[in-house]
Amino acid sequence: MRKERGLLIVLSGPSGVGKGTVRKELFSQPDTNYEYSISMTTRKPREGEVDGVDYFFKSHEDFEQLIGEGRLLEYASYVGNYYGTPLDYVNETLDAGRDVFLEIEVQGASQVRAKVPDGLFIFLAPPSLTELQQRLVGRGTETEDVIASRILAARQELEMMNLYDYVVENDEVQLACDRVNAIVTAEHCRRERVEKRYLAMLEGEY
Amino acid sequence: MRKERGLLIVLSGPSGVGKGTVRKELFSQPDTNYEYSISMTTRKPREGEVDGVDYFFKSHEDFEQLIGEGRLLEYASYVGNYYGTPLDYVNETLDAGRDVFLEIEVQGASQVRAKVPDGLFIFLAPPSLTELQQRLVGRGTETEDVIASRILAARQELEMMNLYDYVVENDEVQLACDRVNAIVTAEHCRRERVEKRYLAMLEGEY
Numbered sequence: 351m352r353k354e355r356g357l358l359i360v361l362s363g364p365s366g367v368g369k370g371t372v373r374k375e376l377f378s379q380p381d382t383n384y385e386y387s388i389s390m391t392t393r394k395p396r397e398g399e400v401d402g403v404d405y406f407f408k409s410h411e412d413f414e415q416l417i418g419e420g421r422l423l424e425y426a427s428y429v430g431n432y433y434g435t436p437l438d439y440v441n442e443t444l445d446a447g448r449d450v451f452l453e454i455e456v457q458g459a460s461q462v463r464a465k466v467p468d469g470l471f472i473f474l475a476p477p478s479l480t481e482l483q484q485r486l487v488g489r490g491t492e493t494e495d496v497i498a499s500r501i502l503a504a505r506q507e508l509e510m511m512n513l514y515d516y517v518v519e520n521d522e523v524q525l526a527c528d529r530v531n532a533i534v535t536a537e538h539c540r541r542e543r544v545e546k547r548y549l550a551m552l553e554g555e556y
Numbered sequence: 557m558r559k560e561r562g563l564l565i566v567l568s569g570p571s572g573v574g575k576g577t578v579r580k581e582l583f584s585q586p587d588t589n590y591e592y593s594i595s596m597t598t599r600k601p602r603e604g605e606v607d608g609v610d611y612f613f614k615s616h617e618d619f620e621q622l623i624g625e626g627r628l629l630e631y632a633s634y635v636g637n638y639y640g641t642p643l644d645y646v647n648e649t650l651d652a653g654r655d656v657f658l659e660i661e662v663q664g665a666s667q668v669r670a671k672v673p674d675g676l677f678i679f680l681a682p683p684s685l686t687e688l689q690q691r692l693v694g695r696g697t698e699t700e701d702v703i704a705s706r707i708l709a710a711r712q713e714l715e716m717m718n719l720y721d722y723v724v725e726n727d728e729v730q731l732a733c734d735r736v737n738a739i740v741t742a743e744h745c746r747r748e749r750v751e752k753r754y755l756a757m758l759e760g761e762y
Contacts, residue, residue, distance in 0.1 A: 473747070501758065508754045516742065517750035529745055536722065536742035539735055541679070544723035548714050552707060 354547060356444040358466050359384060359451045359534060362459035363474035364510065368520045372474060373453040375527050384449035384534065387440055390422070393431040406436065423465065424458035435462075449534065456510060463513050470537050472530060473514035475507055477521040560753060562650040564672050565590060565657045565740060568665035569680035570716065574726045578680060579659040581733050590655035590740065593646055596628070599637040612642065630660060630667035641668075655740065662716060669719050676743050678736060679720035681713055683727040 363369055376382050390406040392413050401407045408416075413432045416422055425434030435452055443450045452462065463471060511517050518529045537543070569575055582588050596612040598619050607613045614622075619638045622628055631640030641658055649656045658668065669677060717723050724735045743749070 472745075475750075504754055504758060508751065508758075511747055511751065514747050516745045517747050518745055519750075529741060532738035532741035533745060535735060535738035539678075539722045539724055539739060541717055541720050541723050544681075545714065545717065548710055552710060552714075 354447055354550070356447050357384075357449040357534070357537060358440065358444060358462070358469035359449055359530075360459050360462055360469055360471045361451065361453045361474060361530065362456050362471070362514075363520075364456065364476070364507065367474050367476050368523065368526075369453050369474050371523055372520060372526050372530065373451070375523050376451070376530060379527070382531070384451045385443050387435055387443075387450050387452050389433055389454075390416070390425075390436050391431060391433045393433075408432075423452075424454060424461035426455060426457050434458075460513055470516075470533065471514040472516045472518055472533060473511040474526065475511065475517050475519050476503075477519050560653055560756070562653050563590075563655040563740070563743060564646065564650060564668070564675035565655055565736075566665050566668055566675055566677045567657065567659045567680060567736065568662050568677070568720075569726075570662065570682070570713065573680050573682050574729065574732075575659050575680050577729055578726060578732050578736065579657070581729050582657070582736060585733070588737070590657045591649050593641055593649075593656050593658050595639055595660075596622070596631075596642050597637060597639045599639075614638075629658075629671060630664035632661060632663050640664075666719055676722075676739065677720040678722045678724055678739060679717040680732065681717065681723050681725050682709075683725050 361369055361373060373386070377386055388402065388404070388406055390408055390413065392408055392410050393405075395401065395405070395407050399405065410432070413425075413434070416434075416436070417425060417432075421437050422434040423437045423440055425432055427433075433455075435454065435458070440450050440452075452458075454462070459471060462469060516533050518526050518533070520526045567575055567579060579592070583592055594608065594610070594612060596614055596619065598614055598616050599611075601607065601611070601613050605611065616638070619631075619640070622640075622642070623631060623638075627643050628640040629643045629646055631638055633639075641660065641664070646656050646658075658664075660668070665677060668675060722739050724732050724739070726732045
């Protein structure tokens, strides 16, 4: 019987928002039911980092060869090193019917959106909206500068989140994880998706 | 500050699928964070039923007057009695920023879809897909008649679910409730919805 292809879940958001913390918390929970896609990098392993666990460590030459062969779903260079997502692992896992989870920078996420438009794109946002609201309400206790900088930050986030399907505020790590899990559960219940399962079963056999 | 309008959540599905059981279980959980919309009916209260708790009990004349005044979000007649959803309660609760939950028949749901296209429509499905799969796999142990009737049921469900955003299989009441809650949580994280919150806040003040 044909296996339903898994869901590609992309968690991204501005630097410093806590993507890594949320991802680690998600994968420390026993009932998390998706596969973490390990990134590839040319930077040297740090003390305690294990190849194939923390990263796939590659030479510059090997990394550039993979780029040339189109075998990276996304990549970027940062402080002289490459970071990227190997395409083969992602495709094999999705084909086996498992959901794959990527935690990547916004530039990478925009490359993935272009290649996998039906992925599930989640923007992790700082609790700026809540903070902004409190600051606007608490006016007079805040300087105009502080308020203005929060408004600017909110406008920038608003622009960045444009490519995404969902926005999760990272007010508290556990709450953010609960929301990510709820989004994945809901996505599996989307009518179009369930319809496909019905049709595959009915047409696969008759 | 402007209050964000609540979400209208509609749970429906074929007769006998267990809508009432799922709804009762949802509202027996202390963290369920939406309001149940009590239906209006012309049938007589049964032993122990309380007006304004189980139903709003109305006379035929009053009900027909409300129909005439367009004050029902949906209604149907069943075995000589009217059943319907009072519009005022729904609108007032949504305007107060609270989510409203309706548990109604499929005919009613289709009336609501026409009036509130941006509602959240959840189709509760019998575990027919899982059963069908098991029966197709276990072929030879099932008569052709049993298999044919499951396939027919699956085709009928497929047609009914067309108007809905999500499909929740009622394989187990608690699992079905968890999925409904996940869908509501996810819906509140949809980018379009969060974007509106950002814009309302930014534009409301500047």
